[in-house]
Every structure is written in structure tokens, then in C-alpha cells.
Amino acid sequence: MLKIADLGQFVIDGDEQGIIDHVNLLIEAKTDPIAIINEGLLSGMNVVGEKFKNGDMFVPEVLMAARAMNAGMAIVKPLIADQDMPSLGTIVIGTVKGDLHDIGKNLVVMMLESAGFKVVDLGIDAKVEQFVAAVKEHKADIVGMSAMLTTTMTYMQEVIKACQDEGLSVKYLVGGAPLSPAYSEKLGAIYAADASGAVDTAKALTA
Amino acid sequence: MIIIGEKINGSIPAVKTAIENRDAAFIADRAVKQTAAGAHFIDVCASTAPEYEVETLKWLIDVVQDVTDTPLCIDSPNPRVIEAVFKYANKPGMLNSISEEGDKCDVLLPLMAGNTWEVVGLTCDDRGIPNNLETKLDITKIMVEKADKYGITPDRIHIDPCVMALSTENNSMLNFAEEIRSIKALFPTIHVTGAISNISFGLPVRGLINKTAMAFAIQAGMDSAVMDPLNREMRETIFATYALLGQDKHCRKYSKAFRAGQIGSVGNK
Numbered sequence: 001m002l003k004i005a006d007l008g009q010f011v012i013d014g015d016e017q018g019i020i021d022h023v024n025l026l027i028e029a030k031t032d033p034i035a036i037i038n039e040g041l042l043s044g045m046n047v048v049g050e051k052f053k054n055g056d057m058f059v060p061e062v063l064m065a066a067r068a069m070n071a072g073m074a075i076v077k078p079l080i081a082d083q084d085m086p087s088l089g090t091i092v093i094g095t096v097k098g099d100l101h102d103i104g105k106n107l108v109v110m111m112l113e114s115a116g117f118k119v120v121d122l123g124i125d126a127k128v129e130q131f132v133a134a135v136k137e138h139k140a141d142i143v144g145m146s147a148m149l150t151t152t153m154t155y156m157q158e159v160i161k162a163c164q165d166e167g168l169s170v171k172y173l174v175g176g177a178p179l180s181p182a183y184s185e186k187l188g189a190i191y192a193a194d195a196s197g198a199v200d201t202a203k204a205l206t207a
Numbered sequence: 208m209i210i211i212g213e214k215i216n217g218s219i220p221a222v223k224t225a226i227e228n229r230d231a232a233f234i235a236d237r238a239v240k241q242t243a244a245g246a247h248f249i250d251v252c253a254s255t256a257p258e259y260e261v262e263t264l265k266w267l268i269d270v271v272q273d274v275t276d277t278p279l280c281i282d283s284p285n286p287r288v289i290e291a292v293f294k295y296a297n298k299p300g301m302l303n304s305i306s307e308e309g310d311k312c313d314v315l316l317p318l319m320a321g322n323t324w325e326v327v328g329l330t331c332d333d334r335g336i337p338n339n340l341e342t343k344l345d346i347t348k349i350m351v352e353k354a355d356k357y358g359i360t361p362d363r364i365h366i367d368p369c370v371m372a373l374s375t376e377n378n379s380m381l382n383f384a385e386e387i388r389s390i391k392a393l394f395p396t397i398h399v400t401g402a403i404s405n406i407s408f409g410l411p412v413r414g415l416i417n418k419t420a421m422a423f424a425i426q427a428g429m430d431s432a433v434m435d436p437l438n439r440e441m442r443e444t445i446f447a448t449y450a451l452l453g454q455d456k457h458c459r460k461y462s463k464a465f466r467a468g469q470i471g472s473v474g475n476k
Binding site for chain 2: 055058059060063100102103106107124125149150151152154177178183
């Protein structure tokens with residue numbers, strides 16, 4: 001008898017076909033789709049996040065795991081009403097204006113989604129207006145900003161000021177090579193050193 | 208292989224601390240050691256907040272020029288910072304970098320008219336790093352044409368095709384090799400450079416990936432690199448690769464490097 005918890009191993013193995021087959025079997029057996037997400041897909045991804053943090057799994061394997069998880073999500077999502085979708089919170093994220101680097105930011109997006117956050121990705125070169133509009137539209141809990149250049153990281157200040165001027169109550173999560181915990185604190189933001197750190201910080205901020 | 212020494216960069220934590228404490232001895236030591244290890248250019252990058260970048264870069268330039276004659280590679284994402292400190296270099300070196308982003312070419316190329324300064328050209332533009340060969344070649348052509356207007360010949364340009372991480376792009380090495388070959392085919396005298404260590408992002412034993420990638424890149428025609436000249440394994444791979452490709456006649460450089468203790472186990476000689 002197939003159990004929901006068995007899905008986790010398929011996620012960890014990055015076995016996309018295995019996930020598709022077994023999620024379909026579980027649905028035929030009238031399993032609760034929300035349980036499939038929480039107890040199967042996300043719990044597998046949590047193990048992946050831990051292993052990644054501890055240096056036991058690496059970026060390509062994490063990407064495979066995320067792909068497998070998303071394949072499962074695509075099957076169960078249509079079965080769940082929007083308001084019932086489990087979510088840890090909503091994060092609007094982007095690489096700030098003038099900056100075109102997105103490898104790290106994309107990894108953070110993937111890890112946050114895999115951890116159970118709803119992520120609104122503004123992509124690269126994201127401007128103040130885009131952040132403000134997206135926070136309002138999606139009622140975001142957190143604004144995530146990435147910068148790889150000393151010339152662009154200062155733009156984060158403008159985003160934070162604009163959100164404050166609009167009276168938006170959000171937390172700020174920042175990262176990227178030129179940033180430091182001290183600089184981030186000065187901005188009024190929390191610094192995350194890498195993708196798994198971003199997940200831990202986002203969880204703490206929405207707890 | 209033209210080696211651009213990367214060890215004086217404010218994004219390295221120990222260097223950042225040295226910059227904050229204005230620890231000239233620490234910076235000078237890195238300049239001297241990179242020179243001794245065969246660096247052709249010494250990269251200086253402040254990586255500070257923008258308001259301190261010019262004064263920090265000037266300080267780095269002064270400290271490095273005090274202890275070595277190796278030309279500088281002046282490195283900033285902001286072309287106006289490079290423009291501001293350009294006059295403090297006491298001999299021609301390299302500017303790092305132009306690209307088709309913003310007005311970088313318009314600010315930096317005029318500085319290179321009528322002298323022998325060289326420049327790194329990144330194949331990216333206001334849309335980011337292209338994910339296809341054609342766009343990277345188009346950007347290369349545009350930069351070469353713009354440089355030509357100031358009398359800058361392709362042999363003074365080091366094109367960096369921006370190698371992607373293998374962990375997120377499974378064909379990154381194959382694409383990089385194809386880019387190197389295509390750029391060299393377009394402009395035979397141009398240099399192709401790169402920060403090869405980007406390729407190993409997210410993988411274990413990064414040094415192993417890096418040096419193996421270096422061998423493939425050299426075979427494809429890369430002849431310039433932003434690297435740590437003190438990285439012994441990388442240096443060994445470079446010597447071995449040139450010998451294996453028949454570009455080191457009678458393996459003389461390889462053999463000499465061994466006798467000089469530059470390759471092989473430490474203390475073997």
C-alpha cells in the first residue's frame with residue numbers, strides 16, 4: 001500500500017516520473033490533495049533543504065528535486081481551491097534596478113517555493129514601482145531583494161523607503177555578494193547569506 | 208596564458224577587512240606574491256559602498272604600485288569610478304570592464320585612445336547575459352566596432368563570454384568552448400578571457416571542476432584568465448595543457464616549470 005510519506009523519497013531522488021506516477025495513484029485512491037502537498041512533497045523538500053544546508057546535496061540535485069516536486073504540485077494544484085492552498089506566506093522578490101544577475105536569486109526563489117511560500121518573482125532590473133505594486137496586489141508578507149554590485153545594492157534603500165511611504169507593512173529580506181549583515185541592518189532588512197539561509201530567515205519572519 | 212590576478216578584491220572577506228583597516232602590508236603582500244607567481248596584471252577591486260569606492264580604489268592602486276611594476280587591472284562595475292582613478296595608474300594596464308550595459312563603452316573607450324591600455328569586454332547588455340551564442344557574438348562585434356573608432360585594435364580587447372554555472376546549465380562548458388571558438392574565428396587576434404571558477408558554483412570539489420574546465424577552455428582558444436595565480440593545481444594544469452596541445456615545443460616550459468619547483472609535488476626539487 002502506497003503511503004503519502006513515500007513521496008518524499010521520490011522528491012529527494014529527483015525522480016520526476018516516480019512523483020507523477022505515485023501522485024496520480026494517491027489521487028485515484030482519494031487521498032487528500034493538501035496532505036499530498038504537506039506530508040509528501042513539502043516534507044521531502046524539507047529534507048532536501050537540510051541536506052543542501054549541510055553540504056550533503058548540491059545545486060544540480062536540488063534543482064532536480066524541485067523539478068520533481070513541481071511536477072507533483074502541477075497535478076494536485078487544480079484539485080485545491082485557491083484559498084485552501086497551504087502557504088507559509090507570500091514573498092515578492094527581485095534583483096534590483098540596474099542589476100542583471102539572477103542565478104542566486106533564482107535559486108532562492110526555487111528554495112522558497114519548495115519550502116511552501118508563494119513567491120512573486122519580478123525577475124531582474126526590478127524597479128521601486130514594481131515592488132510596491134506587487135506587494136499591494138499580492139498582499140505580500142516579505143520583500144526579497146538581490147544585488148550583486150556595490151553600485152546597485154544602494155537601490156534597496158529606495159525600495160524600502162517607498163514601501164514605508166505607502167504604509168505597507170512588510171519585512172525585508174536581502175542578499176547578494178556585496179551585502180553584509182551590518183549593511184542590511186542599516187537598511188532595516190535581514191541578511192541571508194545563501195538560499196537555505198533565505199528559507200530559514202523567511203520562515204522566522206513569517207512565524 | 209595571460210593571467211589577471213584576482214586576489215585583491217574587496218568582496219573577499221580578508222581583503223575587505225584589510226581595506227577597512229587600511230592595512231597596506233596585507234594588500235602589498237598579495238601584490239608581491241601574485242607578481243612572483245607570474246601574474247601579468249593585478250586586478251584591484253574595492254567592492255565598497257559607492258561613496259567610498261574612488262578613494263578606496265586610489266588607495267589600493269597606490270599600495271600595489273609601491274611594491275610592484277606589474278600593470279594594474281582597474282576593476283569596478285561603475286565606469287565613472289574607473290574614469291576617476293585612471294590618472295593614478297603610472298603605466299598602462301587594463302580596464303575591467305566594458306560591456307553593452309549602459310554607457311560603459313562611451314565612458315571608458317576614450318580613455319584608451321593613443322595609448323596601450325587593454326580592456327575586458329563582457330558579452331552582456333542591458334538585458335543581462337544572453338543565453339545564446341549569436342547575441343554574445345553580436346555584442347562582441349559592437350564592442351570591437353566602438354573600440355575601433357578610438358584606434359583600439361582587437362588585440363587590446365579581452366572578451367569575457369561570461370561562463371555560466373554547470374550546476375544550473377548542463378551544457379555550460381560546451382557552450383563556453385563554442386563561444387571561445389566562435390569569437391576567435393571572428394577576430395583571430397582578440398583575447399578571450401574569463402573567471403573560470405564561476406563554472407563550479409554549487410558543486411563540491413570546485414577546484415577539480417575548475418582546472419578541468421581550464422584545460423577544455425585552453426583547447427578551445429582561451430588565452431587569458433581572471434584567476435588566483437598562486438593556485439598551484441591550476442598552474443600545473445595550464446602547463447600540462449599547453450604541452451599536450453603541442454603548444455609547448457619539446458615540452459620545454461613544462462620541464463622548466465618542474466625544475467623551478469612550479470609544478471609537481473612541493474619539495475620534489
